[in-house]
Amino acid sequence: MFNPTKNIVLEPVWQKIYFVGRVAILIFFLLVVLYFLKNTLFPSEKFALDFNNQKIEESLLGYEDVSSLEKIFSAYSKDNFSFANFKITAKKNQPNLTDKEVLLRKTYSAFAYPLSDQLATFPDRTLLQNNNDFFLVSNGKIRKFSSFKTLEALGYSQDNFQKITDEEIGYMEKGEEITDTQNYPDNSLFLIDGTYYELLVGALRPFVSEKAFLSHCEKNQALVKDDDFLKKYSINQDNLIGFANGTLLSFDIGVFLVEEGKVVPFNNPETFLALGYNWDDIISANEEEIGLYQRDKVFSISRPHPSGTVFQDQDSGKYYLISGKDKKEIRGENIQRIYLKRKPVLVNEKSLSFDISCKLEKKLWPFNSYGCQMPTATLEKITGKDYQFKLNSNSTFEISQVNIIFSREINWLNMRDIFSDIKQRLLGSYGYGETL
């Protein structure tokens, strides 16, 4: 090794100590390098929740008290791991948790919402044709035009309507027939002087832009009218209609998700990809379009998909629509077409089952702590970002702390993934390939 102080000569005994010291320093340096390489190339991810000193909502580890006997802890990561170490520390004088089973699944938490008995139906504003009957979906109900003459008198033609099957019409709740040929029913759509409007409670509500209109409906659903039509109804200019829930927008350097009248900015590209979204689905918004919304807190990886998200089960091919805290199956080709304006988020039905488990064992330190390790390599093929750990107990108990550590095994497969990632980053940073 390079010796910068070779002109300073020590006595033989001290020279020997110096030699040993140099070797020790070199070995220590090499160990640090190995530790650094291991942590960089095979990084572990740690999640902790301290019930004594931390607010649950501020924790990186999600917690859900399903019942007094069943608890779910959710760790969020876009990565795949070889092992998950689960450790729980109970408060003093709690029942023994040895041999209690901890179960694990990897999924999207929104996809794990309970399946509603109701099916997803055609959204408001949709014009439908079933054989010789014509309908408008208005206020959640399907309203039939009393006759073809009524329909023509209102200015519609057959081209404005989307053909649907008998089965699809059966999913809808029926409303009053449309008989009035002078006044339009709620949720009728118009195109007047380049602006799209929706009629709601006797007033016309403009869409902020054509792009916003197209995120909800098709062009042919709107009746073309001239300026005189605007005199007939009041215009609600203060309440513009924006984009459909779940629409992805870009403005300046940010990407946003539309959620219940707000736009949520993504905190980083990794979160966007971890949620299963597609870059091609982003719509470029202008200042007026984005200004319509209030900005919410950033969309972090722990946040579930919002209402309006469509999931597609890769195994069965079924589609599901997230509606509040439920998911509804989207049955019927024509209904699916309406909701598939954006690519669905791909999921696996089997991600809902807790297939991996381990039994808790008592740990020496800290006292009252129990832990176990489970292999997670099989979860690699399953899409999702939420690693959910379920703990069932026969009796109630109070928790002090939960720690979860995901680690990667040093093997050829993981090494290949790491090198592939480095290669991608390298090419990306020099402008050859996709950058995140």
Next chain:
Amino acid sequence: MAMEKHSKQQLELLVYKLLHDVLFLWLFGTVCLLTAQNILPNYFFSEFSLAKIIFGLFAILFLIGFFGKRQDVSSEENKEKTKKLSETLVFLIIISSALIINSFRTLEIFPLIASCVFALFIFFAFFQITSKSQK
């Protein structure tokens, strides 16, 4: 008493020498880390903090200065080091050039030309000043 003083002197010289080895490895590690970080941004510094690395470097330099002064070896060392300066300078120039060229990869052509012209101007001014002072 004299024996004890002698042992203490040897011990301080030993520490002084070992600190140089630590400094060398520290600098070597830092240069490798910075080079890697420059080639692959945001990949390596998640594990290390640059502030801590620099703080450690200053701590080692302080200790070397402290023991060097106590044993009065700094002046002899400096003479030796001046001879080796040109060799070190070549090494540093190669590493710095590689890092600087690498950092230009994201620049547009006009800012790149402007930076090069400005750098040449600074270099020329520096060259003029140093050659005048040597005369």
